[in-house]
Amino acid sequence: MDFSQLQSISDICLLVQDLDRSVVFYTEKLGFTVTRRTEGFAAFNSRSVSLVVWQTNHVPDEPRAPSLTPALREEHKACLSVKLPSAAEVDALYAGLSERGIPFTRPPADYPWGARCCYFTDPDHYMWEIYSDIPAG
Incomplete structure (x- = not known):
């Protein structure tokens, strides 16, 4: 079976430079509700696809993450x-x-x-x- 047919896309994860700044933007400006937050990670409630922001230096097993601009x-x-x-x-x-x-x-x-x-x-x-x-x- 093709990858595209396994399941629908469940999450969109955005790599961000400043998690706190992103959380403020997505909650205060766009009205999202945080459903889970840990160090370097926040997930937001959305209708059909979860929106996630990850601070670049907290992405697991990604050696290039801290250098992302x-x-x-x-x-x-x-x-x-x-x-x-x-x-x-x-x-x-x-x-x-x-x-x-x-x-x-x-x-x-x-x-x-x-x-x-x-x-x-x-x-x-x-x-x-x-x-x-x-x-x-």
Whole structure:
């Protein structure tokens, strides 16, 4: 059986430089709830996939972890996407998160691939996308 068919993805783990800074961002700015926290590690409650942040110098059996540096804004390595039911909900969430100080790159816009999207980054420059499919045409 192919790896992709074994199970659904259960966790997204982000390697971060400063665990405390990330916990503050994900709880106070985005509203996640911490479900488990140990030295160098925090897991957050999410609807379908667990979101985990690991401080780079606490990743087990990873000799390169302490030397990892955060990606520059121009060098995103991943984009985490959250799909909403409608374009209006994208706009509303954008407005609410902007009021909380989330650093969006620009307001929501309609893109040629059939989605209304907006993007922001977390303290370690991981890119997040909020989007909704929009009718073609």
